[in-house]
Amino acid sequence: MGGERKRFLWALFVALFFHAGVLALLMMPMKRSDLPVRVVNVSLVSGLPVSDEPAGGGEPDNEQPLPLVEPEPVSAPKPEPLPEPKPEPQPEPKPEPQPEPEPEPLPEPELEAPQPVATPEPVQPEPKADAPVSIPDEPTPPRQEKPELPVTPEPAPLPDPEAGLQSALERLRSQVSGSQPTELERKLARLQKKVNESGPPSNLYRRSGRGSGGEGMPPLTPYDSYLSTAVGIITRNWSFSASLLRETGGVEAYVAITVGIDGSIQDITFDRPSVSGYFNQTVTKALERSSPLPVVPPDVSIRPMRIGLIFTPGGIE
Known part of the structure; x- marks a missing residue:
């Protein structure tokens, strides 16, 4: 671009210089024709009519100025169009977040029907001969929540006539387990009755x-x-x-x-x-x-x- 511009300016300068020289040459004769011309009438023969023609018998100077040649108008170079400004890059719109797909429900596992378990039939033991009949324990009623009072343990029996009966009663009670034979209960009842007949403890x-x-x-x-x-x-x-x-x-x-x-x-x-x-x-x-x-x-x-x-x-x- 810079080299072409310089060449164009040099050509323009030369053309202007040339046209100025031509114009100056054309203007010089026109200025000379404008100078006043002195006409001298010389009469060589008297009596001759004076002719209005100029001396020398030549033709009058009818030179006409040359037509001016108008220089061709030099058109100014068209300015090169400025490059269109590049549009500013616009930020790309952010993509809208897509909703996460709902997880597909897992298939419910098929539950196998529990197979019935065969319950073994209880084997009843054969009754033994002359075995004592067991009596179930006495059921204990449900206790209500209440602060328990301190219970003083039973005092040791005093050495009195009742000591023998009381000690025998305690020995029999310690031998009785959860299932008490009926015969033992009767013995305990008889011993307790004897103790009660002896009177209160105090x-x-x-x-x-x-x-x-x-x-x-x-x-x-x-x-x-x-x-x-x-x-x-x-x-x-x-x-x-x-x-x-x-x-x-x-x-x-x-x-x-x-x-x-x-x-x-x-x-x-x-x-x-x-x-x-x-x-x-x-x-x-x-x-x-x-x-x-x-x-x-x-x-x-x-x-x-x-x-x-x-x-x-x-x-x-």
């Missing part, structure tokens, strides 16, 4: 009888009145099934409780438990449900007192 139970303020009877003391109220509350909270007692004879429990001045049962002691463990459990639960008893009046006791209760299938004595 004077605490001799003063626990329930009096009545009827005719011919002395009025109830404050202690007897409080004891009657406490026995009524414990009786309402005591429940057992007589059908679960295989032997009702000799089923008797001597229980000593310690009652605080606020009525709470602070201690439970089986001075003489019954031969039935189920019966003893119902007694313990009844005492736990009955705590606290009514507040001990000041005219009854101003300190924790000990009360003896005798539990039998017929009630509380």
